[in-house]
Amino acid sequence: MNTRKKTWVKSVFSQLPPETNNNSVASPSLVDKQKPKRSLRSKARHDHTQDITAVVNLDSDEEDSKQQQMESNVIQTNACITNENWIDLYAPKKIEELAVHPKKIQELEQWLRHCEIMKKKKQPVQLCLLTGPSGCGKTAAVQVLAKDMKFTIQEWTNPVDQDMIYNLGDQVFGESNFTSSQVDAFKAFLFKASRYRSLFEIAGNDRRLLLVEDFPNFLLRDPTALEAILDDYVIYGRAPLIFIVTDTKRRGLNLSYNIFNDQLKQKFLINHISLNPVAATIMQNAMKRFCSLMRHPPYNELYRPPSTDLIDSIILSAQGDIRNALINLHFSSLKGAPQLQTKPLECSQESTQDNSKKTSRKRKHQSTLKSVGRDETVTMMHALGRIFNPKFTESNGLLHAPADIAQAFVTEPKKFVDFIHANYLPHFSDIETVVDAANGLSLCDLILNEYREDTLALSGLDLGVRNVMLANRNPVSGWMPVKGPKRLNTDNASIIPAKASTFLPPHHNISKSQYAIEYKTFVNIVSASN
Amino acid sequence: MALWVDKHRPRELLKLDYHKDQAENLKNLCQQGDFPHLMFYGPSGAGKKTRIMCLLRELYGAGVERLRNETMTFTTPSNRKIEIMTVGSNYHLEVNPSDAGIYDRVVVIDLIKQVAQTHQIDPNGQRDFKVIVLSEVDELTKDAQHALRRTMEKYVATCRIILSVNSTSRVIPAIRSRCLGIRVAAPTPNEMISVLQAISKRENISLPLELATRIIDKSERNLRRAILMLEACKVQQYPFTAQQDIVELDWQVFLRETANQILTEQSPAKLEKVRDRLYELLAQGVPPDVIFQGLVKELVKNCDMSIKAKTLEYATLYEHRMQNGAKHIFHLEAFVAQFMNIYKKFIADAMMMDDF
Numbered sequence: 001m002n003t004r005k006k007t008w009v010k011s012v013f014s015q016l017p018p019e020t021n022n023n024s025v026a027s028p029s030l031v032d033k034q035k036p037k038r039s040l041r042s043k044a045r046h047d048h049t050q051d052i053t054a055v056v057n058l059d060s061d062e063e064d065s066k067q068q069q070m071e072s073n074v075i076q077t078n079a080c081i082t083n084e085n086w087i088d089l090y091a092p093k094k095i096e097e098l099a100v101h102p103k104k105i106q107e108l109e110q111w112l113r114h115c116e117i118m119k120k121k122k123q124p125v126q127l128c129l130l131t132g133p134s135g136c137g138k139t140a141a142v143q144v145l146a147k148d149m150k151f152t153i154q155e156w157t158n159p160v161d162q163d164m165i166y167n168l169g170d171q172v173f174g175e176s177n178f179t180s181s182q183v184d185a186f187k188a189f190l191f192k193a194s195r196y197r198s199l200f201e202i203a204g205n206d207r208r209l210l211l212v213e214d215f216p217n218f219l220l221r222d223p224t225a226l227e228a229i230l231d232d233y234v235i236y237g238r239a240p241l242i243f244i245v246t247d248t249k250r251r252g253l254n255l256s257y258n259i260f261n262d263q264l265k266q267k268f269l270i271n272h273i274s275l276n277p278v279a280a281t282i283m284q285n286a287m288k289r290f291c292s293l294m295r296h297p298p299y300n301e302l303y304r305p306p307s308t309d310l311i312d313s314i315i316l317s318a319q320g321d322i323r324n325a326l327i328n329l330h331f332s333s334l335k336g337a338p339q340l341q342t343k344p345l346e347c348s349q350e351s352t353q354d355n356s357k358k359t360s361r362k363r364k365h366q367s368t369l370k371s372v373g374r375d376e377t378v379t380m381m382h383a384l385g386r387i388f389n390p391k392f393t394e395s396n397g398l399l400h401a402p403a404d405i406a407q408a409f410v411t412e413p414k415k416f417v418d419f420i421h422a423n424y425l426p427h428f429s430d431i432e433t434v435v436d437a438a439n440g441l442s443l444c445d446l447i448l449n450e451y452r453e454d455t456l457a458l459s460g461l462d463l464g465v466r467n468v469m470l471a472n473r474n475p476v477s478g479w480m481p482v483k484g485p486k487r488l489n490t491d492n493a494s495i496i497p498a499k500a501s502t503f504l505p506p507h508h509n510i511s512k513s514q515y516a517i518e519y520k521t522f523v524n525i526v527s528a529s530n
Numbered sequence: 531m532a533l534w535v536d537k538h539r540p541r542e543l544l545k546l547d548y549h550k551d552q553a554e555n556l557k558n559l560c561q562q563g564d565f566p567h568l569m570f571y572g573p574s575g576a577g578k579k580t581r582i583m584c585l586l587r588e589l590y591g592a593g594v595e596r597l598r599n600e601t602m603t604f605t606t607p608s609n610r611k612i613e614i615m616t617v618g619s620n621y622h623l624e625v626n627p628s629d630a631g632i633y634d635r636v637v638v639i640d641l642i643k644q645v646a647q648t649h650q651i652d653p654n655g656q657r658d659f660k661v662i663v664l665s666e667v668d669e670l671t672k673d674a675q676h677a678l679r680r681t682m683e684k685y686v687a688t689c690r691i692i693l694s695v696n697s698t699s700r701v702i703p704a705i706r707s708r709c710l711g712i713r714v715a716a717p718t719p720n721e722m723i724s725v726l727q728a729i730s731k732r733e734n735i736s737l738p739l740e741l742a743t744r745i746i747d748k749s750e751r752n753l754r755r756a757i758l759m760l761e762a763c764k765v766q767q768y769p770f771t772a773q774q775d776i777v778e779l780d781w782q783v784f785l786r787e788t789a790n791q792i793l794t795e796q797s798p799a800k801l802e803k804v805r806d807r808l809y810e811l812l813a814q815g816v817p818p819d820v821i822f823q824g825l826v827k828e829l830v831k832n833c834d835m836s837i838k839a840k841t842l843e844y845a846t847l848y849e850h851r852m853q854n855g856a857k858h859i860f861h862l863e864a865f866v867a868q869f870m871n872i873y874k875k876f877i878a879d880a881m882m883m884d885d886f
Contacts, residue, residue: 414856421860425805428798435864435871442848442864445855488812505536507597509617511626511666516815518574521780522758526533529765 089299090290090326092137092144099278099286099322100137108141111271112149115240116207125194125237127230127268131245131256132275135321138244139213141275151209154193154239158214159185186216187229194239208239215245215255223259230268277320286322287311290329303333310339381482383408384419388427389477390469402469406462413448413461417441418485424468426480433471440467499527534761535754538729541595543584546577547728548721549714556581556712560588565659567682569667569693569706572714575752578694581714582663585692589657590621604640606633614641622661628669635674638664639681646685660689667693668700679704716751719743725753726760735764740772748776755779781816782824789828796870801863808862818858822849822865829869837876844868 092098098105108130115126130138146153159182193210219226233241245256265272278286291311294303306314310332318325331337383405391399409416421441428434444464450456496504496515500523504510510519540546543553559565568585570578586594596619604612612633617624623645627637645662670678679702682691693709695701717725723742730737737760745763749756762777763770788807791800811821826845830838844865852861 418857421857421863425798425802431796431798431801431867431870431874434798434801434867438860438864438867442851442855442860445857445860446851449854449856486809488809503533505532507599507617508536509615509624509626509665511629512815513817513820514574514666517779517781517817517820518752518754519758520814521777522762523533525762525777526765 086330087326090293092140095144095148097286097289098137098141098144099282100141100275101279101282104273104275105141105145107273108145109149111273112145112151112209112240119238119240124234126240127234127270128240128242129245129256129260129265129270129272130242130275131247131272133247133277133320135318135323135325136275136277137322138246138275142209142211142242142244146209149207151207153209153211155211156186156189156193156214156216158182158216182216182218183225183229186218187232190229190233190241191236194233194237194241210237210239210241211244212241213244215259219259220255223261226259227264227267230264234268278322279320280315283315283318283320283322283325287315287325287329290326291333294333302335304335306332306339380409380416380419383416384423384482387420387465387469388424388472389475390472398469402465403462406458406465410458410461413457415485417444417448417461417464419482420464420468422483422485423480427475428472429474429476433473436471437468440464440471443467500524503527533758534729534733535757538732538757539580539583541584541587543581543588546581546584547725548717549577549581552712552714553581553584556585557588560585565589565657565690567686567691567693567709569695569698569701569709569711570714571695571698571711573716573752574696575749575754575756576714576716577753578714579665581712582692582694586622586661586663589661590619594619594621596620602641602644604630604633604636606636612637616641621657622663624663624665626665627674628666632671634670635677638670638674638678642678642681642685642689642691646681646689649688659687661692662689663692663694665694666696667705668695668697672702675702675705679708682708717753719746719751722746722749722751722753722756726756729757729760733764735768736770738770738772741770741774741776744772745776748778781811781814784811785821785824786828789825789832792829792866792870793832793873796874801867801870804866805859805863808859808866812858818852818862819849822852822862825862825866833873834876837872840872841869844872 095105108128111126111128118124118126130142132138143153145151190210194208197206197208243260245260247256248254260270260272264270291305293299294305306329311329314325314328314332318328332339386400386405387402393399424437424441425434428437441464444460444467447456447460447463450460496510496512500515500519503523503526504519543557546553570582572578583594597617598619600616600618602614602616604614606612610633612630614625614627614630614637623641625637625641627634627641630637642662645660649658664678667675667678678691682705691709693701693705698706698711723739723746726742726745727737741763745756745759749759759776763774766777767774784807788804791807792804794800808821812818822845826841830841833841848861848865848868851864852858855861
């Protein structure tokens with residue numbers, strides 16, 4: 001029964017190791033043989049129709065089997081390639097292959113050499129913090145450099161299962177169970193891994209490097225806990241320690257901001273190396289390398305490298321994330337995979353005007369991937385810039401749709417509107433145009449204050465953004481620093497001062513606003529004279 | 531050391547200086563066994579609070595004047611603690627619930643419950659109810675006003691509520707219909723002159739009639755303001771001269787300067803400066819509606835007849851938005867922008883006409 005089922009279910013994971021593939025599509029003849037058997041029951045029911053369908057199906061079956069035969073051939077030859085994790089294939093092996101700026105590599109290399117020197121001088125261990133956006137090659141850089149300089153990397157991974165000890169000696173089951181603390185586990189890792197050699201290591205090499213990329217959960221809850229641990233580690237630890245942190249837009253999730261504050265960095269002299277998103281040229285080189293790997297046998301059986309146009313759009317839509325670019329490249333170049341859809345990038349009107357003036361600068365027609373590709377996140381400052389200096393496309397539409405900008409800030413609409421309000425005036429050249437913008441913001445505030453309907457926040461924000469963008473017919477250009485919105489703290493300002501209260505009756509009930517309007521001026525004069 | 535306003539405040543209904551018929555009526559009201567909820571309404575500085583205190587004294591006797599301050603704490607549903615200052619005697623409690631901002635609803639409900647659930651147990655107590663005085667009820671949110679309506683009904687057996695309101699239009703009809711409305715009109719200039727003269731007589735100073743009229747002009751028929759002005763004038767210069775400077779409220783001066791700035795230049799840069807000035811006023815604790823009103827008055831005073839209507843139209847639009855919105859400055863600024871635009875166009879047109 002089991003085998004029969006397997007024969008007609010074609011595995012989706014056609015790239016799995018050959019053992020499993022063998023069963024599914026090993027021999028097309030087997031499939032053919034078993035086909036009649038499968039339809040035994042249906043044959044009984046549709047006895048008279050069976051003949052007709054059989055005739056119709058005849059040639060298509062033939063085609064199917066041919067195709068299957070071809071596919072199975074390809075898979076069998078590639079079984080050895082696809083068996084491994086394909087992303088490992090492209091991992092950089094040499095320093096030259098890293099998609100990181102050479103200056104940054106040099107910085108990291110110098111730090112590693114510095115660690116060696118300090119160790120010889122019996123100085124305390126060195127700490128390093130490596131930050132950068134996701135997919136900029138932080139981990140790859142550490143691994144390649146460590147290999148190059150013969151360091152053994154030991155990396156901390158959060159234990160998924162906490163060791164539950166159910167039975168202690170003679171105690172009854174379930175009474176004394178306790179979980180080992182993650183803090184202790186992390187401390188133990190730092191202590192042991194830096195001092196003792198792993199069983200798999202070659203004897204004689206004591207160059208070890210500790211890597212923490214997967215931050216233990218307790219650090220997220222209590223960022224100060226790290227300080228105590230590092231205090232110990234600086235004394236007892238023997239190996240340099242690298243923390244790798246991915247930059248995030250949200251301050252609450254930003255580990256490098258929350259855990260590694262300036263005091264901590266100062267105290268332990270943590271060397272902070274921050275990487276930038278991969279530059280387009282470096283990314284291009286890396287893509288070239290990937291493509292050349294694809295063209296080499298045995299991988300050329302599996303891949304057909306895409307056109308340079310597609311590669312360009314992959315690079316563009318990856319936005320400096322090399323991991324993302326590699327994944328897109330892999331799936332777009334697999335044989336039999338559909339062509340990735342691209343959409344042309346709209347050029348702004350300004351750029352076309354530029355072209356007519358200076359013909360030397362030819363603008364390449366660019367396109368991004370349509371559905372895959374990195375999600376574009378806009379920072380607040382970015383969005384403000386788009387609002388205050390609206391750009392128009394050739395078809396006279398806005399280049400950045402107000403609806404998109406509004407959508408990006410729908411979680412904190414009031415804050416965003418406050419920022420717009422605090423900064424919009426200097427960008428307007430004429431009071432006539434300000435009128436519409438101010439009116440829009442006032443309406444926006446009115447709508448945002450209506451709390452009973454959730455979707456109104458988006459509509460209100462959209463309205464405000466639209467008004468400010470469209471009202472600004474001839475924006476003032478130039479550098480204008482962004483100001484934060486003013487906070488009104490009326491509570492403190494309007495508290496009746498102690499000095500004034502000597503003039504008021506001992507038991508009065510004058511409200512703060514009443515005092516501010518009616519009494520304040522006169523009380524100040526009268527109290528000044530006394 | 532007390533200010534003259536408080537020192538010379540009448541304490542009994544029959545000693546009031548004006549609206550004497552009304553005082554007589556209030557006195558009669560107290561003679562009756564039944565006593566309704568009351569709502570005193572009238573402009574600021576007309577004497578609402580004075581009349582309420584006189585009425586309470588009439589109801590309970592001199593014991594009402596033994597006041598004490600009490601800080602009451604309320605907990606909102608979101609577990610936030612709010613502290614509210616109350617003034618009260620054994621017989622009454624005076625609160626300004628709008629001090630609690632958006633949490634005024636909790637204050638209204640809890641406070642009345644606390645007071646109303648205890649009966650008067652004084653055997654020779656003249657009245658079997660307590661009085662709660664709520665001031666600035668028109669500043670309360672709609673939520674709180676509805677809560678007030680409900681509690682008023684529920685605890686009518688043990689307490690009466692006296693509301694003090696500037697404008698009845700901002701009190702929901704359900705509350706208005708449950709109260710006996712008592713209008714306290716602003717005193718006439720002649721009444722105010724007699725009050726000022728009575729005070730100067732008691733303070734042993736001579737007040738020239740001309741100065742008194744000028745003070746009353748400046749005070750906009752607000753008696754509190756007039757008396758405070760008189761005292762400030764005395765501090766600045768005594769003996770009085772007829773033409774001496776009268777101290778003005780500094781926020782009014784500031785607002786007038788702001789209006790003048792709007793009239794001198796109409797540009798985005800100026801608008802930003804005006805915004806900063808408005809922020810300053812708000813930070814001083816001047817309520818936004820007072821700023822709006824004052825600004826419109828100053829602007830309309832100085833502009834041509836032909837654009838007044840348009841200005842007022844926009845003023846009403848944005849004032850209404852401001853009442854319903856959260857950020858007052860947005861609406862104030864939008865109004866100023868509209869006015870600048872109208873005024874600039876008007877000036878440009880006038881220039882064109884001059885050229886012909």
